[in-house]
Structures are given as C-alpha cells and as structure tokens.
Amino acid sequence: MKKPDQSQRYLFENHPIRGQHVSLDESWQTISQQAGLEGRGLTLLGEALAAVVLLVDTLKIDGSVTLQVRGSGPLGLLVVEANSDQKVRGIARQQDKIEEGMDLQQIFGSDYLVITIKTEGAEPHQGIAPLQGENLAEALEHYFSTSEQLPTRFWLTCDEENVSGMLIQKLPGQSTDDDAWDRVSLLAATVTDEELQQIALENLLHRLFHQETVLLFDPHLVEFFCSCSRERTGGMLLTLGKAEVIDIIEQEGEVAVTCEFCNAQYSFDRIDIEQVFLAGETAPASATAH
Ligand SMILES: [Zn+2]
Structure with a gap:
C-alpha cells in the first residue's frame, strides 16, 4: 500500500517534551531522481530533506526553513527547503567521488552548514551549524545544544524509496520529573532505521515509549513543489x-x-x-x- 508523505507532531503529556516524525516517499523520489545521486551523496540529501521538514513543523513558523552547504568537496552543493504549507524541494551537486571514510567536512569541503529561517513579515534568521559529528543528525544536535536553541535529538534515515526522520525536543518549563528528558532520549535512541521507515507512528511511539502518555496530533501531508516562476x-x-x-x-x-x-x-x-x-x-x- 502506498504511504502518504506526511509529517506528524506528538507531545509527552506529563513532560515538557515534544516530538515530530516525517516519512516521505513520492516527494523524495521526485527530488532524488532530479539530483541523480547515489550512495552517501543521496543519503545526505535525503537526511537533510527530512531534517528541514521536521524543523519547519517543530518551529511552528509561518514561512520556510532552508538548510544549505556550499563547499569545495565532492558534494559541493546541497540545498533543501521546506515551508509551512508542507511544500518541499531540494538539490545537491556531486562533482567527485565520495571516498570511504570521509567525514562531513571532507565530503562537503566546508566547515559548516547554514540554516535560514524565513518568517512572514520578518527579516530572515541565519544560523551557522559547524559540520561536526558522524552524520547530519549529530551536526544538527550539536548546533541545537550550543546555540540558544532548545535541546533537540534527531534520527534521520534514507534509501532510494523513502526518507524518514524523528526528533524530540526539550521544551522550556519545569518538569516534576528531572530524569524525563534523559529517559525519553535513551528510549528514542533505540529506534532503528527500519522502524523509522516502516512502522506506523502510533505503533512506533507505543514501541518506544509505552510507559509514557504520548499525544499524537493529526498528520500534515507533504508534497514536492517548486516556487520558481x-x-x-x-x-x-x-x-x-x-x-x-x-x-x-x-x-x-x-x-x-x-x-x-x-x-x-x-x-x-x-x-x-x-x-x-x-x-x-x-x-x-x-x-x-x-
Ligand atoms: Zn523550479
């Protein structure tokens, strides 16, 4: 059965923690065919796409989130964008082979990625995230833990058919349970790529957090759309x-x-x-x- 491309929020009823899940098939296949990449280049494009969809929904802005990297490495350009109308687009350009064992900085030939948040009626906000860690999820987590943003954990996965991702974010506010964030993070970290891509979110949340009360919101349908004219x-x-x-x-x-x-x-x-x-x-x- 064909799965819808969608993004869905959830909230822990007893802790100031929220979450978000995304799964894209059709829109991802449109973007990946356009990019004509394979291997690690394709994976990075897909993971970045999942990340911007998670971010635009989590930030609850009326506008868009763009993540971009430009550098002199084999994958010299990557741009992905998602807006609050759930439209996504993305490109990446690979000019050289990505060698086994290259880290993110070597792959992109850059030290950082740029996150641009455009909100209706306001100046765009640009954040610079160092390309640290094993993968994009770690680079984003590092950015959220060192900037003034809220602590956030990401899980991103991608193959030719589907990209999926999940985040949890610690909200400001007192919890009566000091260990809740650590406990929920540990439980979330047990998720596998296969579960992220294949299990319906309701079942996945039960599998991960069955001792918690998690409120699941209605999904938003996501589609590929280019705003060029x-x-x-x-x-x-x-x-x-x-x-x-x-x-x-x-x-x-x-x-x-x-x-x-x-x-x-x-x-x-x-x-x-x-x-x-x-x-x-x-x-x-x-x-x-x-
Ligand atoms: Zn276009």
Whole structure:
C-alpha cells in the first residue's frame, strides 16, 4: 500500500517534551531522481530533506526553513527547503567521488552548514551549524545544544524509496520529573532505521515509549513543489543588469534559465528582456525583490 508523505507532531503529556516524525516517499523520489545521486551523496540529501521538514513543523513558523552547504568537496552543493504549507524541494551537486571514510567536512569541503529561517513579515534568521559529528543528525544536535536553541535529538534515515526522520525536543518549563528528558532520549535512541521507515507512528511511539502518555496530533501531508516562476526568473535577470543580459542575447540568441530544483526552463528573447527591464524599472522595488 502506498504511504502518504506526511509529517506528524506528538507531545509527552506529563513532560515538557515534544516530538515530530516525517516519512516521505513520492516527494523524495521526485527530488532524488532530479539530483541523480547515489550512495552517501543521496543519503545526505535525503537526511537533510527530512531534517528541514521536521524543523519547519517543530518551529511552528509561518514561512520556510532552508538548510544549505556550499563547499569545495565532492558534494559541493546541497540545498533543501521546506515551508509551512508542507511544500518541499531540494538539490545537491556531486562533482567527485565520495571516498570511504570521509567525514562531513571532507565530503562537503566546508566547515559548516547554514540554516535560514524565513518568517512572514520578518527579516530572515541565519544560523551557522559547524559540520561536526558522524552524520547530519549529530551536526544538527550539536548546533541545537550550543546555540540558544532548545535541546533537540534527531534520527534521520534514507534509501532510494523513502526518507524518514524523528526528533524530540526539550521544551522550556519545569518538569516534576528531572530524569524525563534523559529517559525519553535513551528510549528514542533505540529506534532503528527500519522502524523509522516502516512502522506506523502510533505503533512506533507505543514501541518506544509505552510507559509514557504520548499525544499524537493529526498528520500534515507533504508534497514536492517548486516556487520558481517566469516572473521570479525575470527578477533574477534584473539583478544581473541589462548590459550583461543583452550580452548573453547577442551571443546565444536568447537567455535560457533552467531551475535547478525542478528542471523548469524559462527562455527570454530580446523582446522579453526589454519588457522585463521596462517593468523592473517602473515597478516599486518591493515587487521585484525576492
Ligand atoms: Zn523550479
């Protein structure tokens, strides 16, 4: 039976601890086919995707969470994004073989990943997370334990068919049970990749925390969606400047832009470009700033 792509919250009734679970099949397969990766590169893309879906739902923001790494390593680019409408997209570019035993810093050729949180009507918030630990989950846990964020544990897993993940987060507030966070963390850490991917969340929570009362909320359906458009692509051309764009037209006959996230192609000829710049020059700045 086909599983829905979904993200679901849960809450420990007697402790200030919340959790989140995600499982993606169809949206992940769309993104992974687009990326054309395999092995460790594919795994990192999938784990990062699961992580942003967990984060956007946990933060309860009206906006988006983007996680990105750019570096000089074999996997030189990874960008994943999830928004509060449960739309996801992601890309990764691999230019070299990832050798056995490489750590995250060597794979990406970078020391850190950037987490950008955009909330409706506010300046974007950027966090820098050092690429420390064995895997992305550990790097994210390190970030949450050293920044001013709430202590958070992540479990992320991925294969060609599915990505799944789970987090638990300690909320501010007094607990009558000082050991609750440690106990729940230990129990959660017994989860296996197979359980994360294959067991219905209700059963998984019972298996992990059967002595606790856990409230399970309704799931949110998640889907692949790319927010690119002809208008936004035109806006990007505006930032290049007219001289540069005309230069491309003279050499190539047109400006062709392919969206890296979804492969949509946007092409602009000389007349289109005149219109883009005419509209850009007369429109208020806010209409073109994306
Ligand atoms: Zn696109």
